[in-house]
Amino acid sequence: MADVADNNPVLKHLLDQFRDAIIETHAFRGDVTAVVESARYHDVVLCLRDDPECSFDFLVDLTAVDRLKLKQKPRFEIVLHLYSRSRNARFRLKTRPVPDSDPVIDTVVDLYPAANWAEREVYDMFGIRFLGHPNLTRILMYDQFVGHPLRKDYPVNKRQPLVEERPVHNDRPGMVFE
Amino acid sequence: MGVGGETPGFLTSRLSDGIAWARKWSLFPYPFVTACCGMEYMSVSSAHYDLDRFGAAWPRFSPRQADMLLVVGTISHKMAPVLRRVYDQMCEPKWVVAFGVCTCTGGFYDNYATVQGIDRVIPVDLYIPGCPPRPETVLDALMKLQAKIQKQHHPLVGPVRSAVVGSK
Numbered sequence: 001m002a003d004v005a006d007n008n009p010v011l012k013h014l015l016d017q018f019r020d021a022i023i024e025t026h027a028f029r030g031d032v033t034a035v036v037e038s039a040r041y042h043d044v045v046l047c048l049r050d051d052p053e054c055s056f057d058f059l060v061d062l063t064a065v066d067r068l069k070l071k072q073k074p075r076f077e078i079v080l081h082l083y084s085r086s087r088n089a090r091f092r093l094k095t096r097p098v099p100d101s102d103p104v105i106d107t108v109v110d111l112y113p114a115a116n117w118a119e120r121e122v123y124d125m126f127g128i129r130f131l132g133h134p135n136l137t138r139i140l141m142y143d144q145f146v147g148h149p150l151r152k153d154y155p156v157n158k159r160q161p162l163v164e165e166r167p168v169h170n171d172r173p174g175m176v177f178e
Numbered sequence: 179m180g181v182g183g184e185t186p187g188f189l190t191s192r193l194s195d196g197i198a199w200a201r202k203w204s205l206f207p208y209p210f211v212t213a214c215c216g217m218e219y220m221s222v223s224s225a226h227y228d229l230d231r232f233g234a235a236w237p238r239f240s241p242r243q244a245d246m247l248l249v250v251g252t253i254s255h256k257m258a259p260v261l262r263r264v265y266d267q268m269c270e271p272k273w274v275v276a277f278g279v280c281t282c283t284g285g286f287y288d289n290y291a292t293v294q295g296i297d298r299v300i301p302v303d304l305y306i307p308g309c310p311p312r313p314e315t316v317l318d319a320l321m322k323l324q325a326k327i328q329k330q331h332h333p334l335v336g337p338v339r340s341a342v343v344g345s346k
Binding site for chain 1: 255256258259262288289290291292293294295297298299300301
């Protein structure tokens with residue numbers, strides 16, 4: 001960890017401030033990643049945005065990963081991609097919301113308004129709740145939809161029609177995944 | 179004269195043929211465009227391929243003024259009630275064309291979101307395969323639809339030789 005941090009001032013700065021909260025780091029050709037404890041996630045994002053050493057003022061993307069089939073614990077992982085316009089630098093931050101049965105994490109809408117719809121999409125697709133989000137409702141699927149389709153335990157072609165389907169000829173069975 | 183009977187008279191069958199002829203050359207499409215097939219629809223409806231040769235050039239963006247529902251692009255389960263409603267708002271006679279493989283079968287989208295063919299939502303007269311279909315395929319389909327319309331008879335002046343499409 002130390003040699004990676006030595007090569008990257010942002011990681012070094014982050015480790016100085018949040019050494020106990022940072023679970024792992026990774027850097028490859030200037031592409032830097034840090035994984036933080038979910039309890040300190042909001043503090044770390046605030047530091048990354050406001051600290052002049054970091055000044056990541058642009059949230060490129062916020063998404064999630066379901067690691068169910070990777071057999072990793074905790075199951076879910078939130079991934080943030082940040083960009084600094086002043087320093088032309090990028091940073092990837094990961095955190096793992098717990099518990100697996102009802103994953104919860106702090107919102108970062110108060111820091112990046114752009115996170116609003118991204119967090120709603122993560123909630124819709126993965127069922128991860130964001131504490132403090134101003135409007136945590138489904139954004140892509142309809143309200144009648146049951147479950148979260150990008151979870152690895154959701155059957156990939158399980159459909160929930162809104163209108164009653166007409167009988168069709170040559171009804172083929174859908175592909176079966178496991 | 180055998181109105182509505184088994185053997186239509188000469189005059190009523192000519193009248194029915196005349197109505198069918200008029201209908202097939204004055205199709206008013208309603209383009210229900212949701213996805214990338216829309217680009218191909220734009221191509222086929224523009225000057226180069228010129229749908230106006232078939233009298234089907236003028237898209238009506240009100241379902242009440244249209245008689246050919248062109249479903250162009252993937253239909254998701256969230257969109258299906260909208261498609262159903264647009265279809266219900268169209269007046270008889272009406273014909274439905276499934277444009278592109280997504281509307282025919284769902285295409286390669288065998289997932290949680292996509293309707294596996296719009297015939298699960300509304301009855302379909304003509305299926306155009308392709309991802310997207312080439313304009314020539316669409317013109318061929320349009321001529322096939324015209325042939326189909328020519329065979330359909332007006333229920334008041336002749337027996338229904340093939341079922342009136344669009345009824346329940």
